[in-house]
Amino acid sequence: MSAKPPSTRSDAVRNRKLLLDVAARTFAERGVEVSIGEIAQRAGVGKGTVFRHFPTKEDLLAAIMLDLLDELIGAATGLLADDDPVRALRAFMTAGVEAFVRDRAFCDVIGRPSLQSQEVRDAIHRLCEVAEGLTARAREQGAVRPDVTGTDVALMLSGIQHTAAPLLDADPQAWRRYLELTFDGMTAVTGRPLPHPPGRLTLEENPS
Amino acid sequence: MSAKPPSTRSDAVRNRKLLLDVAARTFAERGVEVSIGEIAQRAGVGKGTVFRHFPTKEDLLAAIMLDLLDELIGAATGLLADDDPVRALRAFMTAGVEAFVRDRAFCDVIGRPSLQSQEVRDAIHRLCEVAEGLTARAREQGAVRPDVTGTDVALMLSGIQHTAAPLLDADPQAWRRYLELTFDGMTAVTGRPLPHPPGRLTLEENPS
Amino acid sequence: MSAKPPSTRSDAVRNRKLLLDVAARTFAERGVEVSIGEIAQRAGVGKGTVFRHFPTKEDLLAAIMLDLLDELIGAATGLLADDDPVRALRAFMTAGVEAFVRDRAFCDVIGRPSLQSQEVRDAIHRLCEVAEGLTARAREQGAVRPDVTGTDVALMLSGIQHTAAPLLDADPQAWRRYLELTFDGMTAVTGRPLPHPPGRLTLEENPS
Amino acid sequence: MSAKPPSTRSDAVRNRKLLLDVAARTFAERGVEVSIGEIAQRAGVGKGTVFRHFPTKEDLLAAIMLDLLDELIGAATGLLADDDPVRALRAFMTAGVEAFVRDRAFCDVIGRPSLQSQEVRDAIHRLCEVAEGLTARAREQGAVRPDVTGTDVALMLSGIQHTAAPLLDADPQAWRRYLELTFDGMTAVTGRPLPHPPGRLTLEENPS
DNA sequence: AATGAATGAGGATTCATTCAT
DNA sequence: GATGAATGAATCCTCATTCAT
Numbered sequence: 001m002s003a004k005p006p007s008t009r010s011d012a013v014r015n016r017k018l019l020l021d022v023a024a025r026t027f028a029e030r031g032v033e034v035s036i037g038e039i040a041q042r043a044g045v046g047k048g049t050v051f052r053h054f055p056t057k058e059d060l061l062a063a064i065m066l067d068l069l070d071e072l073i074g075a076a077t078g079l080l081a082d083d084d085p086v087r088a089l090r091a092f093m094t095a096g097v098e099a100f101v102r103d104r105a106f107c108d109v110i111g112r113p114s115l116q117s118q119e120v121r122d123a124i125h126r127l128c129e130v131a132e133g134l135t136a137r138a139r140e141q142g143a144v145r146p147d148v149t150g151t152d153v154a155l156m157l158s159g160i161q162h163t164a165a166p167l168l169d170a171d172p173q174a175w176r177r178y179l180e181l182t183f184d185g186m187t188a189v190t191g192r193p194l195p196h197p198p199g200r201l202t203l204e205e206n207p208s
Numbered sequence: 209m210s211a212k213p214p215s216t217r218s219d220a221v222r223n224r225k226l227l228l229d230v231a232a233r234t235f236a237e238r239g240v241e242v243s244i245g246e247i248a249q250r251a252g253v254g255k256g257t258v259f260r261h262f263p264t265k266e267d268l269l270a271a272i273m274l275d276l277l278d279e280l281i282g283a284a285t286g287l288l289a290d291d292d293p294v295r296a297l298r299a300f301m302t303a304g305v306e307a308f309v310r311d312r313a314f315c316d317v318i319g320r321p322s323l324q325s326q327e328v329r330d331a332i333h334r335l336c337e338v339a340e341g342l343t344a345r346a347r348e349q350g351a352v353r354p355d356v357t358g359t360d361v362a363l364m365l366s367g368i369q370h371t372a373a374p375l376l377d378a379d380p381q382a383w384r385r386y387l388e389l390t391f392d393g394m395t396a397v398t399g400r401p402l403p404h405p406p407g408r409l410t411l412e413e414n415p416s
Numbered sequence: 417m418s419a420k421p422p423s424t425r426s427d428a429v430r431n432r433k434l435l436l437d438v439a440a441r442t443f444a445e446r447g448v449e450v451s452i453g454e455i456a457q458r459a460g461v462g463k464g465t466v467f468r469h470f471p472t473k474e475d476l477l478a479a480i481m482l483d484l485l486d487e488l489i490g491a492a493t494g495l496l497a498d499d500d501p502v503r504a505l506r507a508f509m510t511a512g513v514e515a516f517v518r519d520r521a522f523c524d525v526i527g528r529p530s531l532q533s534q535e536v537r538d539a540i541h542r543l544c545e546v547a548e549g550l551t552a553r554a555r556e557q558g559a560v561r562p563d564v565t566g567t568d569v570a571l572m573l574s575g576i577q578h579t580a581a582p583l584l585d586a587d588p589q590a591w592r593r594y595l596e597l598t599f600d601g602m603t604a605v606t607g608r609p610l611p612h613p614p615g616r617l618t619l620e621e622n623p624s
Numbered sequence: 625m626s627a628k629p630p631s632t633r634s635d636a637v638r639n640r641k642l643l644l645d646v647a648a649r650t651f652a653e654r655g656v657e658v659s660i661g662e663i664a665q666r667a668g669v670g671k672g673t674v675f676r677h678f679p680t681k682e683d684l685l686a687a688i689m690l691d692l693l694d695e696l697i698g699a700a701t702g703l704l705a706d707d708d709p710v711r712a713l714r715a716f717m718t719a720g721v722e723a724f725v726r727d728r729a730f731c732d733v734i735g736r737p738s739l740q741s742q743e744v745r746d747a748i749h750r751l752c753e754v755a756e757g758l759t760a761r762a763r764e765q766g767a768v769r770p771d772v773t774g775t776d777v778a779l780m781l782s783g784i785q786h787t788a789a790p791l792l793d794a795d796p797q798a799w800r801r802y803l804e805l806t807f808d809g810m811t812a813v814t815g816r817p818l819p820h821p822p823g824r825l826t827l828e829e830n831p832s
Numbered sequence: 833a834a835t836g837a838a839t840g841a842g843g844a845t846t847c848a849t850t851c852a853t
Numbered sequence: 854g855a856t857g858a859a860t861g862a863a864t865c866c867t868c869a870t871t872c873a874t
Binding site (some may be wrong): 111136163177182189195198199 | 388
């Protein structure tokens with residue numbers, strides 16, 4: 001009852017698609033702060049249309065984030081078929097960091113649980129699971145330390161982006177340096193286990 | 209001459225201190241978005257009082273950020289005297305990540321150049337320099353890879369915080385895991401240099 | 417492209433008109449200092465509505481001043497067709513002084529260049545030009561002294577209002593006395609030229 | 625009981641004088657809008673000191689306006705002794721217009737009755753009386769038209785300033801042109817009386 | 833008396849959201 | 854369904870005035 005199914009009228013479908021595209025691009029460039037007004041303008045539709053398709057700004061944002069997450073999950077799932085686990089894991093992390101680098105809103109949302117709808121939290125959880133699939137294969141083969149989890153890997157994508165963030169204006173590829181460094185940390189053979197148990201993301205609304 | 213020095217009157221000094229404390233705490237908890245009105249309310253003073261001490265919100269934020277940065281720089285400088293370079297570097301990074309973990313506004317400011325005053329940029333630059341001092345000693349002794357710079361280290365502090373961010377509500381120490389992983393990446397002996405040249409932070413205003 | 421054209425939707429048109437009316441009346445009565453909030457209240461709309469129609473207070477003021485100036489320019493242009501140049505000039509000055517007398521904001525704007533947008537400056541310039549047209553005809557026929565310009569005439573409209581200002585509450589027609597006196601000064605045959613060259617209004621923003 | 629006599633303590637006397645000077649200069653340059661804070665700063669005293677000497681901003685303004693008016697009244701009174709009535713009248717008007725040209729706040733106050741205290745209104749009344757003295761002498765000698773009054777003359781001072789106002793930045797002497805024109809209007813022999821009875825300034829508070 | 837710290841009402845402006853057309 | 858007009862809460866900031874030091 002809360003999630004009214006998207007209309008199937010052809011113009012509405014088209015508009016919904018258009019809005020998602022434009023909003024995605026706009027949020028990506030400028031973060032979650034962009035106003036609905038600007039998105040509507042860029043899309044060439046009225047603000048009312050945005051709100052018809054997405055009852056609140058949060059809903060619109062969530063839809064876009066879900067798309068992004070699904071894409072990433074899809075890519076990761078595909079990589080499970082790669083017969084070189086390390087290459088697959090690296091490809092996944094590369095794609096993941098790139099997604100963050102490209103999208104300021106994605107960074108905002110992942111970094112601020114208060115911006116996450118239940119659906120987004122669920123998708124993040126699924127992402128962690130595929131990541132775990134990829135990680136497990138590399139782990140089993142001894143290519144990454146035994147105590148690195150899929151959640152670790154997923155979380156580090158955002159961390160790598162943020163490490164590089166202050167450099168990205170001047171050098172859009174700066175993240176590659178930190179991805180490599182992180183990768184080396186994951187694969188390092190230290191003999192010492194990581195000093196803190198791995199995390200699990202909270203699936204429920206945080207009542208803070 | 210344009211920036212009048214803080215008053216030395218005892219009541220004003222007390223209030224200024226109170227304001228900095230309350231504002232620092234508030235910014236730390238909720239990020240740069242908190243309104244001056246709320247800070248005033250929490251401090252039990254009128255809005256006008258905040259503006260008397262800090263002519264703009266930006267000034268207040270900058271003062272707090274400078275304090276934080278100076279503290280960190282001071283700690284790092286002290287660690288230069290430690291005779292174990294690796295221990296010193298690790299201690300510095302620990303302190304740095306803790307600073308980010310404790311303070312959402314610090315994360316906001318470091319991650320968004322548009323929020324940085326020239327003074328803040330300068331302080332960040334100084335921080336990178338001390339970080340380089342600490343890193344160089346560890347590097348010279350072969351404890352960290354030869355191509356890791358102080359700026360790398362400083363940048364990674366923020367990255368580590370962001371990696372752990374989604375876990376911190378449930379587990380405030382989660383960052384320790386990622387600090388260790390990062391540290392291992394820095395110290396890993398791979399034989400391969402990092403794939404992208406190290407960055408330099410821009411010192412001037414970015415005219416974007 | 418930056419200044420979106422006023423909406424043509426009937427309710428918006430009505431509201432825009434209402435807003436202009438109310439704002440014009442309010443500005444007229446109380447000068448440029450009235451707050452947007454008060455105008456909105458008097459118009460029975462929300463503050464946001466005012467800002468939707470006029471993005472800044474300055475824009476609203478400019479729109480009203482332009483209307484006023486255009487009206488005056490239109491009247492003056494019409495008077496160019498009058499076959500009695502002196503009667504026409506007097507009619508123009510009468511209309512002009514009346515415009516000032518009726519409108520405190522008009523006085524404020526004309527008297528304070530910092531309140532003038534480029535469009536307003538341009539309109540004032542056009543007003544001076546029509547005034548010159550009217551003046552020239554009277555001058556040619558020897559009815560006004562040879563060295564009185566259209567700009568002189570336009571400027572004196574405001575002067576006459578200010579002369580009478582302190583009397584207007586008690587006697588709303590008091591300006592007629594000073595208009596006559598000024599007119600007599602303009603038409604006086606003294607044989608002596610005016611002691612200072614005529615002025616030209618600056619068309620560009622004053623960088624003071 | 626409402627007008628506490630100025631203190632006679634030497635430092636207080638000195639401060640009062642200093643404040644009047646600085647405030648007069650500041651008001652003159654920038655009009656009645658200047659903040660008390662700026663005046664205090666320019667005078668090198670605390671805001672509290674300003675309010676000790678002048679309980680409200682209005683009081684300070686009134687004191688300055690009174691000084692200005694008294695000076696003008698004094699000069700006019702002196703000119704009553706000049707044996708050339710026309711020269712004297714012209715000298716008075718010159719001094720008067722200059723006073724307005726020099727002082728934006730004077731213009732503001734004269735033009736806006738709501739800014740006038742009872743004392744200021746009284747002084748304006750006295751000014752009109754001396755002006756009448758000067759005018760009468762010129763009138764008797766047939767040098768100005770028979771129906772021009774001292775109040776007319778006094779009022780026109782402000783009008784002349786406002787006529788020239790838009791030119792004054794570019795040409796600080798522009799008012800001379802309009803003073804002459806006005807003077808010629810006053811002295812014109814037209815045979816026609818002015819079309820509206822002379823005004824009298826209201827002495828009481830206007831309950832608008 | 834002098835100071836300048838504190839106050840809070842008031843002002844312009846933005847923006848998510850609702851609703852009449 | 855689409856539109857964009859209306860709304861009003863929220864934000865930063867200014868300034869006359871009061872009052873503790």
